[in-house]
Amino acid sequence: MKSSADRKAEREKKHDDQVDQNEQPLLAHLIAFRGCVLRSVLVVGLLCIPYLIFSNQIWEFAAEPLVEALTSNDAQEDEDDAQKLIAVQPAAPFLVPIKFALYLSLFTGMPYVLHQLWRFIAPGLYLREKKFAIPLFASSVLLFYAGIVVAYFFVLPLVFSFFAYVAPTNVEYQPDINYYLSFMLKIFLAFGVVFEVPIVIFLLVVTGLVQAKTLSKARPYIIVGCFVVGMFLTPPDVISQVLLALPAWILFEIGLLIARLVKKKKAE
Template identity: 35%
Template sequence: MNETHYTLIEHLTEIRRRLIHAMIVLGLAFGVLFYFANYLYQFLADPLLSVLPAGNQMIATQVATPFTTPLKLTLFVSFLVTLPYLLYQIWAFIAPALFRHEKQRILPLIILSCALFYIGMAFAYFLVFPVMFKFFTETAPVGVQVSTDISFYLDFVLGMLFSFGASFQVPVAVWVLCWIGVTTPESLAQKRSYMVVTAFTVGMILTPPDILSQTLLSIPLYLLFELGLIMGRIYSKPVNTALVEASNDV
């Protein structure tokens, strides 16, 4: 462990410095992407627009929403683009206080978590959204014109993207639980049947009530659970072994 000791003021100063760097990078990304705000929204709306009946389109029910809604999306995209740098700032702040064996595991954990978050959102956009929106539009009652408000659509889609990104953190959660000794891969493997039920329950909650879209989420969730078990078997060690390594690092 780094033997340099910092005062509370020095810690707060370091946090402030890294927050300023993170905000500057986020602001720069937002400034670059601002010009493409309408194009970004068009890209996000394409899964719905492509399945709307002929002649139907999205609407704006408030005066300012044609401007503020793409702006809100641009801020979200800026956050996604700069997420690796933001996580690096967090890592750079906590790394000096970690043991060597902790650094060797936590850094890959952060990278994997970030990658899985992106993969989860891409999975939702390219595979789940087309099925979901087609189901919604085809089940509309006769005489009902599907014309979704752009602000409501953005809120719904961003919520779904965050939900899928978070759901794809299953391997990370399993790895951490095994690493800190809360459970073991062998114990979790014996509970596979419960995980199957949990995966389909999450699928029912996050997707429309049709079997196809539920399956599109439930099966990947279960496969990610199995990936977590594999990672747990490879990287997890008994707690007493970790303590021995920690004492040696000191």
Template identity: 40%
Template sequence: MADMPEEESFISHLIELRTRLIRALIGVGIVFLCLMPFSAQIYDLLAAPMMAALPQGTKMIATGVVAPFFVPLKVTLMAGFLIALPWVLWQIWAFVAPGLYAHEKRLAGPLIVASTALFFTGMAFCYFFVFRTVFKFIAGFSPKSILPAPDIEQYLSFVMTMFLAFGITFEVPIAVILLVKAGLVSIAKLKEIRSYVIVAAFVIAAVVTPPDVSSQIMLAVPMCVLYEIGIFVARFVAPKEEPVEQA
């Protein structure tokens, strides 16, 4: 019987988690349903950078029977999730916040907002700058005897991979701040391994991006710059070192 309060507390946490998840899914579902009538226009907007690089009059192809229906719906679901992301994060915050200390709440709130803004910034940077550069580069090397006609499913897979890569890349300052705040690494150590981070950034960019130098530079350089920004901001949240007692 002594264990009943702990069991009841655990069950109440599970019920609270389920409630928050259901609310988050309902929010995403409502936005998705509102966007469904515009799924074709949303996909056209996503495909605009590719269409601008293709010869005039060229269109994408759909090799699957149901691909023209399901691919725009997938894009719409992604757009709905991104629009509803503040609501989803609020549900996560409402579940986690009661278990945090006051100083943890003061840090966690700004970090959640900053990480969301940085992820959206990475996606926007990829859409407006990287895609146009990469697609023009690829179209410039295409032989005149070939008429490019990208498949819509492969294009969606490529776009999702690039969005995820640049979105995560722009989270580098948050990762640096959390490592310093947790005391896992010092600012001096981060400066010491700077050269290794630069090499790792270009290796990651070479693996994730298409095989052209421009897109690799567009991913590696922001990663290095954001790493430096993370080091600068981490100075203000780094744990204060206790003075060493002299004998």
């Protein structure tokens, strides 16, 4: 005869395995998906308006790591004599701040886009899957933004200070505005993706696809893999690759530790 605790556990499992039984035709799903896409585009477009209005001011803030590196390298104290970026293409001073404003609206609007995606797929998930997915979505977004913050306030100043310092004395180091935008976006994307490593490790271990012991034994290969990934994700310079590989290794260890703690708690 089953005890009350067993019956309660069965009821909870049955409740967690429930899913929305109100099946809808394919057309209804397509209409719902279209609504999610339209709302996402609308929000991103609305975010883009103030960014476009203040695009020059925003770009000045975005270019500050490079300008500071150039100015400090020349030891110039007068703000009027501060180094500036150059524009090779005639329309670059107009187009680059606008392009950055568009990218910025996508970055800042991503949480809402993911929320709309969640609203679309959530009715088809079990309750236990919803409880598992919501914290992962939230932590993924926060970690991605954390990677961008680290890249802007730490990596970019260090990289450009190094470039300006090692430049030959007969070379005037003034990067093009288009090059800086491309370089900055690559660094932002690379660090945003790498900061998702704890989530990936956590999912692999908790779902049982990979054992924590297996990852621990493969640590030397994973460290080498971090540097290889850094080589592909970052621009072709050693400093960026090292600055990406080291956080990736640390985040791997953090993700492995969290996964072990969660598995241990479940076992108890």
